[in-house]
Structures are given as structure tokens and as C-alpha cells.
Amino acid sequence: MLSSSQLLTMLTLQDNMNKKVNSEWLTAGYNYLRAAMIESVEGIEHHGWKWWKAQSKDLPQLQMELVDIWHFALSAIIIDFDGDLNQSANQIAEQLSSQYAEVTFDGKPYAFREADIVDNLQLLAGLCAARRFDVPLFVHIVEQADLSSDELFRQYVGKNVLNFFRQDNGYKEGSYIKVWHGREDNEHLVEVLSELDINDKDYADKVYHGLSARYPK
Numbered sequence: 001m002l003s004s005s006q007l008l009t010m011l012t013l014q015d016n017m018n019k020k021v022n023s024e025w026l027t028a029g030y031n032y033l034r035a036a037m038i039e040s041v042e043g044i045e046h047h048g049w050k051w052w053k054a055q056s057k058d059l060p061q062l063q064m065e066l067v068d069i070w071h072f073a074l075s076a077i078i079i080d081f082d083g084d085l086n087q088s089a090n091q092i093a094e095q096l097s098s099q100y101a102e103v104t105f106d107g108k109p110y111a112f113r114e115a116d117i118v119d120n121l122q123l124l125a126g127l128c129a130a131r132r133f134d135v136p137l138f139v140h141i142v143e144q145a146d147l148s149s150d151e152l153f154r155q156y157v158g159k160n161v162l163n164f165f166r167q168d169n170g171y172k173e174g175s176y177i178k179v180w181h182g183r184e185d186n187e188h189l190v191e192v193l194s195e196l197d198i199n200d201k202d203y204a205d206k207v208y209h210g211l212s213a214r215y216p217k
Helices: 004-021 032-047 059-080 086-095 119-128 135-144 149-168 185-194 203-214
Strands: 102-104 108-110
Touching: 004 059, 004 086, 004 149, 004 203, 032 059, 032 119, 032 185, 059 086, 059 135, 059 149, 086 135, 119 135, 135 149, 149 185, 149 203, 185 203
Parallel strands: none
Antiparallel strands: 102 108
16 A cells, blocks of 8 residues: 555655646646546557457556556646645545445446456546546556556656656757667666665655766766
């Protein structure tokens, strides 16, 4: 289960990233759950669901879609609490500590712990289309995709910090260098993450500094 410090770290990073895009993001009217719905459908595609053709599951891509969904979900939750990150963290923690295993959608109960991942992604997409997000359902999907809570945290922080780092180094202006010393920035990020302890209270800052140390001056 995600810890209180992990939740607050992710919410803070998300709020800061959204402010970087638009300082008035809380009232801009962006439909974050629509974005989460699209990512849910893309997750189904990466898993494979078509009975009329051969398909193979692309688990790493599916996991990446789940990390993206979490970015959008956190944004929606922050808006629900008018930008209060502590209340947002408490709400998520409360849902995570609950033991319910059923979601009612369109008047019908869905026992998501008994369903496969494709059905659950479809349920998540439907809820997001109806402007709802269910944290226990999402976390169960994360587990079905072979992601632990710690790995979700690690990948989330890594992607968020890399996005920040790109922006700070000229990504919008087109001056950012994506390939360093013969390797893409994503590859450097993986190595930086592998060298750090996710339980460090300054974890996100150390990820950023690790990227800075590698970036060509």
C-alpha cells in the first residue's frame, strides 16, 4: 500500500507540474478523467483483447499507461479538494484502507477482485467517462499488471521528475538534448532510479540532481 509520505510526494509533484503548464490549472476546466479514460482504453490495447487475431501482451507499455492514468487521477483528486494536498492524500489513504471489492456503475455491481484485468480496465474507463475514479479498483489493476505500490511510486516520480527536468532545460524551446552520451534520457533515468532509495524523504530531489549530474553542460 502506498504510504502517507509517498502519497504527499506524488500529489506535490503533480501539483507543481500542473502549475508549470498553467498556474491557474485548478480552475482551467481541464478534463483529467477524460484523459484517464483514454489511457485506460490504450491499456486494454497493450494487453490485447481481440479474439479474431493473434496478439501478445506488452506489459511494460501497459504499466506505463497505468502510471499516466495515475498522473491524471491525482490531478482530478486535487481539484476535488480545491488544491488542498493534505486532504487529497487523506482521501486516497482512506480509500486504500477500505476493504470493499465491489463498484456500482450504472446501477450494476461489479466485483472487480473477481474480474480479469481487461474487464477492470473497461470498468475504470467507464467510471472515468462518468467523471468518477475509484482508487481501490485502480490499485487492484496495478497489482494485476505486476506492479507493486513501491514500483508505481518509483515509476511515477521518475516520469514526473524527468518531465520537469526537460522543461527546465529547454524542452519547450527546442534546445533540450534528449540523447546524452549515446543514450536517451529515459535510459539515464532508469540508472538514476536504480541507485536511489525510494524511502528517502528527498527522493524526488535526488532523482533530479542525478539527472543534472549526467546532463551535458
